[in-house]
Amino acid sequence: MIYFDNAATGGVKPENVVGAAAAAMRACANPGRSGHALSLACAERVQKVRGLLCEFFGAPSSDRVVFTKNCTEALNIALLGCIKEGDKVVTTVAEHNSVLRPLKHLESSGVAVRYAPLTRGGGIDIRALSAMAQGACAVVVTLASNVTGAAPDIAAVRQAIPADALLICDGAQACGHQKIDISALGIDALAVAGHKGMMGIQGSGALIMSARCHPRPLMFGGTGSASYDLDMPDFYPDRLEAGTLSYPAIVSLGEGVLWLSTRLYENRDYLVYLTDKLLHGLEEIPFITLYSRTNPFGIVAFDVRGMPSEEVAERLSREHGICVRGGLHCAPLMHGALGTSGLVRASLSPFNTAGEVEYFLKAVRGLHACA
């Protein structure tokens, strides 16, 4: 089997990640809930992972790292927690439904939402975004399109929007593939998927916040702190972490960061190499239209002339054991902007090989005869 669906979820995890997560299931207490030695040891481990993420993403302090079940929960906390009735918010047509659907919900509560278009090159039109952003309380931008891998210059976005607007970023596809320092980039809320480039397991995610980001809680419940108080604690991370934490998932995320810490740039270069090899190979196939350019996320979107994307994905799976994703990729406005009704997306990870890319190209070339 060739797994080229890493933008949906990382198909292969580093051994230290799986090993540590499995160990965390075997001997665990509830971190932060009791005062005995095992609970304290688990709580210390959670704090250690918080510290690792704080450093990895340049957060101002560990308590600005909130664990979530996935990137979507992190985005919901940031969006529903920071934006309120009467506010204006600007986003882009490149966003995933994890951004679009919470914003649509906010729109129904009296929030004005504007969508920045794409440039002709398929990137975010920062000039248009800048013009829309006057008076906005928040700007919501993906760090990399999950459809094409197109990535805005986020420092330029920060410069182009009002200083007092919160910059909320969807890091689902970018995290783990490039250095992201929220303090240096002026990002106020970074939503992290733990199970893609970050190499953790499904069920791991995080919200990384600047010092001025203060979301209202999305959920309410026990925190093991200030338990006499029926309000959520007003300190972080407890304010945003109700209920039992996903200890094995958190451990896996910490191990992912440790694994990445010595390999981030090496992985990036290798993934650019594989992505370019795939792009160049597809370019030479006459019935292929490419929608991606070189990128460090391993994302390559394309169309096969005369064949719906789902059919391509289904045939590649059935005939060649290749896993790619067709359809809309939960990003309907992006497809509208690109003028497509679905694309084939191959998405690579550092665990893929040049040989797999060659096998894939051969399989795609073979689609034509039967198209």
Added chain:
Amino acid sequence: MIYFDNAATGGVKPENVVGAAAAAMRACANPGRSGHALSLACAERVQKVRGLLCEFFGAPSSDRVVFTKNCTEALNIALLGCIKEGDKVVTTVAEHNSVLRPLKHLESSGVAVRYAPLTRGGGIDIRALSAMAQGACAVVVTLASNVTGAAPDIAAVRQAIPADALLICDGAQACGHQKIDISALGIDALAVAGHKGMMGIQGSGALIMSARCHPRPLMFGGTGSASYDLDMPDFYPDRLEAGTLSYPAIVSLGEGVLWLSTRLYENRDYLVYLTDKLLHGLEEIPFITLYSRTNPFGIVAFDVRGMPSEEVAERLSREHGICVRGGLHCAPLMHGALGTSGLVRASLSPFNTAGEVEYFLKAVRGLHACA
């Protein structure tokens, strides 16, 4: 080490649970997100677990089983999703902060919340609850107090409240310890913790709903379905499951159900035996006041005369390697009702032994000399 903190999280998981969850980390795609063979296989596995939970809890159909990250998320979906401004809701003083805090939040949005008291025996006063429940849209009751293990007769609760009131139950401590059939009991929403009696890993949880329970979504995002639509799908479970599912946690929960399915009654009898042994042993210690009676949840709460509960827990951990929990257990109103400012809670699982109970009793007896 003796782990008697199973009401916080199950300390030992069955081997099939850990093995299957670890395997699910190693070879996984994103269930429901792509059309290739591996994704479809994962989606099928998720559906299988949904079916197992549906049968285990007597849900009307599999699509009434929603996966969550913990019991708190399930309660938040039910409470914030079903109760709205102007509504009246009745709950009890025995509830955990996972119920009390969402309800406090709703109170600030114009919801009237009433709290049923305890009887002298420490159970829920169902007559008082019944009187309060007239005109209530929902009644929220724990199936077992996480402090004392006291459990209301839930069929009697259902009889005592208006037929049109939703019955929302916190199953954190009860699930996995007794048969709970939501259809037979007339429960409309059952919140399940996956990592306690259900034997799954932390990060697993579920909301089991009757056919008339229709919560508004708590989170918004990709579902892999109806992706062209910026509103959440209106069908279940998609409507309430935004973002990537916690596949390893879901697999673990399914394995937990399989493990329990042949052992539920045997485990219950064994846990009642261990609990009674612990209760009788503590009864004979003169400086102990018990706050629990026999129960199938393995929960025993007590006070050590002249010693704060946290100090007892800390000493048992340090001097004897015993894990129990002191303090409020995130249930402040219950302690108010019991007239305590904290209790020691020992909570057992079917993996504990009579020898551990004896060792524990000896350790507790030894506290006195130094009290």
